[in-house]
Amino acid sequence: MGQPIAVRTFRVDLGYDGSAFFGSQRQPGVRTVQGALESAAERLAGEPTRVALAGRTDRGVHAVGQVASLRIRWARSADELARALMALTPDDLVVYGAREVDERFHARFSARWREYRYFVWEGPVPTLMRGRVWVVRTPLNLAAMNAAADAFIGRRDFAAVAGAGVGVPWSGIDTTRTVSLARWRIVDQPFERHDRSGRLLEFRIRADGFLPHMVRNIVGSLVAVGRGDRPIGWTEELLAGRDRRRGEAPAPAQGLVLWRVAYDDDPDGAE
Amino acid sequence: MGQPIAVRTFRVDLGYDGSAFFGSQRQPGVRTVQGALESAAERLAGEPTRVALAGRTDRGVHAVGQVASLRIRWARSADELARALMALTPDDLVVYGAREVDERFHARFSARWREYRYFVWEGPVPTLMRGRVWVVRTPLNLAAMNAAADAFIGRRDFAAVAGAGVGVPWSGIDTTRTVSLARWRIVDQPFERHDRSGRLLEFRIRADGFLPHMVRNIVGSLVAVGRGDRPIGWTEELLAGRDRRRGEAPAPAQGLVLWRVAYDDDPDGAE
Known part of the structure; x- marks a missing residue:
C-alpha cells in the first residue's frame, strides 16, 4: 500500500x-x-x-x-x-x-455576483440558432425595453418576478436582491443570412443572486413592453406590487444562458 | 365535383x-x-x-x-x-x-451560382456552437490560409479536391468549375465568452457549381496550410496534380452550411 x-x-x-x-x-x-x-x-x-x-x-x-x-x-x-x-x-x-483552490472555496456560497444572458431572435424562425433563442415574430421596441429594465436595477424586492411559490408574501423567503446591470442590445450572429429580416437581441442581467425563474420572468415582462402590450412604467408597478400573479408568463428556458459567476479571487479581476 | x-x-x-x-x-x-x-x-x-x-x-x-x-x-x-x-x-x-415561378424554373438547373460557408472554431471546445463548427485546437495562420485560397479562384480543374471517385482521371466527369470567391475572415459570435481564448473563422466560397466533397476538401487543405503542415504554394501544386489521393482529409460535415443559391431573377439583385 x-x-x-x-x-x-x-x-x-x-x-x-x-x-x-x-x-x-x-x-x-x-x-x-x-x-x-x-x-x-x-x-x-x-x-x-x-x-x-x-x-x-x-x-x-x-x-x-x-x-x-x-x-x-x-x-x-x-x-x-x-x-x-x-x-x-x-x-x-x-x-x-x-x-x-482553498478548501473554504464553495462554488455557490463564495460567489460575489452572477450574470445571465437571454437571447431573443426577433424575426421569422431561424435555422441554426434553434434551441438557443426565443423566437419573437412581432417587432420589439428596444428603447422601451431598456427604459422598462431600469426598474430592476438596484436593491429591490423581486417577489413579483420570483417563480415556484416564492412570489407570495407568506412564503417567508427573503426576495430582496441587488441587480447591477439589466440591459438589452443588438448583437451580431454568424449563422443566419443578413439579407433576411431578423435580428438577435441579447439581454444581460447581473446580480448578487437570483430567485427561481427571476430572469425568465423579467424577460417575459420586458418583451411585453417591447411588443407594446404594456407601458414602460409597468415594470416599476409590477415590482412595487410584489405579486407574481400580476406578471407575464416567463420567457422560455431555451434562450437563457448562465454566463458568468464572479469570485473575489478571479484571476482576470472580474467585472 | x-x-x-x-x-x-x-x-x-x-x-x-x-x-x-x-x-x-x-x-x-x-x-x-x-x-x-x-x-x-x-x-x-x-x-x-x-x-x-x-x-x-x-x-x-x-x-x-x-x-x-x-x-x-x-x-x-x-x-x-x-x-x-x-x-x-x-x-x-x-x-x-x-x-x-415560371414553369421552366428548376432549383438545380436554373441556378447561376452557389455559396457555401464553413465555420472553424479555433480554440478549446465551445459549448453552444457544438455541431455548427469544426473545432481546431492549434493556432491557424489566417493570412497564409487566404494566400493559399487564391489558388482555387478562377476557372480551374478541381479533380484534386473532388470526392467520391470523381477525382481520378478515368471517371469521365468534367471537373472544371469557376470559383469567384474563396476567403477566410474572423466573425463575431454571441454564444461563447469573449474573455476566453477562441475565435470563429468563416470561409466563404462561391462558384457556378461544386463537385462532391469539394468544399470540405478545400477547407481540409487550407487548414493544413493554416496549421503550418503545408506551405502556401501547396494548394496550387495540389490542383495542378489533379490527384485526390495527394490531398488532405476533408473537413467534417458539421461546419459546412449551404448559404445561398442565386438565380437570374432574384428579387434582391443577387451578388
Whole structure:
C-alpha cells in the first residue's frame, strides 16, 4: 500500500447545452449536470464525491459560465483533472478548466455576483440558432425595453418576478436582491443570412443572486413592453406590487444562458 | 365535383439543421430533406409530388439557403403553401418562404451560382456552437490560409479536391468549375465568452457549381496550410496534380452550411 491520496479542493469551470439535461441539480433517474459531474468524479476518485454548483439552472437552460467546486481524492494536476472530467462526461457538457483552490472555496456560497444572458431572435424562425433563442415574430421596441429594465436595477424586492411559490408574501423567503446591470442590445450572429429580416437581441442581467425563474420572468415582462402590450412604467408597478400573479408568463428556458459567476479571487479581476 | 386544381410551379426557400438528416437527397428508409418535403407536398396535393433541390448536401451538412422547386396542385397562395409546408415538416427544417415561378424554373438547373460557408472554431471546445463548427485546437495562420485560397479562384480543374471517385482521371466527369470567391475572415459570435481564448473563422466560397466533397476538401487543405503542415504554394501544386489521393482529409460535415443559391431573377439583385 502506497501513501494515501489526499482530499483536495478544485474549482471547475464548465458549460453545457441544456437541451437534453433535466436541469443542473441531481435528481434520481434523470440526466442532470450535477449527476454527470458526480458520476465522473466518483469514477476518478473511487468513492462517492459531491459536487457543488454555483447556479441552479432549470431544465433546458444553458451555461457557458457555470462553476463547480469539488473535494476529491486526486494525486495529479488540476489540468489532468479537467481533462479526465471532460473525457468522462457527455458531449453536451464542456469542461473549460480546473484549478486547485482553498478548501473554504464553495462554488455557490463564495460567489460575489452572477450574470445571465437571454437571447431573443426577433424575426421569422431561424435555422441554426434553434434551441438557443426565443423566437419573437412581432417587432420589439428596444428603447422601451431598456427604459422598462431600469426598474430592476438596484436593491429591490423581486417577489413579483420570483417563480415556484416564492412570489407570495407568506412564503417567508427573503426576495430582496441587488441587480447591477439589466440591459438589452443588438448583437451580431454568424449563422443566419443578413439579407433576411431578423435580428438577435441579447439581454444581460447581473446580480448578487437570483430567485427561481427571476430572469425568465423579467424577460417575459420586458418583451411585453417591447411588443407594446404594456407601458414602460409597468415594470416599476409590477415590482412595487410584489405579486407574481400580476406578471407575464416567463420567457422560455431555451434562450437563457448562465454566463458568468464572479469570485473575489478571479484571476482576470472580474467585472 | 368542382373545377380541377391546376398544377403550378413554386420556388421554396428553406434551411435545415443537418445534424439529424441523412443528407438532402431522398433515400429509402432514412430521414432526408427531400423526403421530408416530398411527404409534406404529397399530403397537401393528395398525390405524389416531386421536389427538386438546388444543392445536394451530405449527411450532417446544414443549409440556410437551400432552394427547392416543386410542381404541385395548389389552389391557394404561395404564402399559404410556405406555411403549410412549414407545419408538415420536422422542426429542424425551416421554410423561409415560397413564391410562384415560371414553369421552366428548376432549383438545380436554373441556378447561376452557389455559396457555401464553413465555420472553424479555433480554440478549446465551445459549448453552444457544438455541431455548427469544426473545432481546431492549434493556432491557424489566417493570412497564409487566404494566400493559399487564391489558388482555387478562377476557372480551374478541381479533380484534386473532388470526392467520391470523381477525382481520378478515368471517371469521365468534367471537373472544371469557376470559383469567384474563396476567403477566410474572423466573425463575431454571441454564444461563447469573449474573455476566453477562441475565435470563429468563416470561409466563404462561391462558384457556378461544386463537385462532391469539394468544399470540405478545400477547407481540409487550407487548414493544413493554416496549421503550418503545408506551405502556401501547396494548394496550387495540389490542383495542378489533379490527384485526390495527394490531398488532405476533408473537413467534417458539421461546419459546412449551404448559404445561398442565386438565380437570374432574384428579387434582391443577387451578388
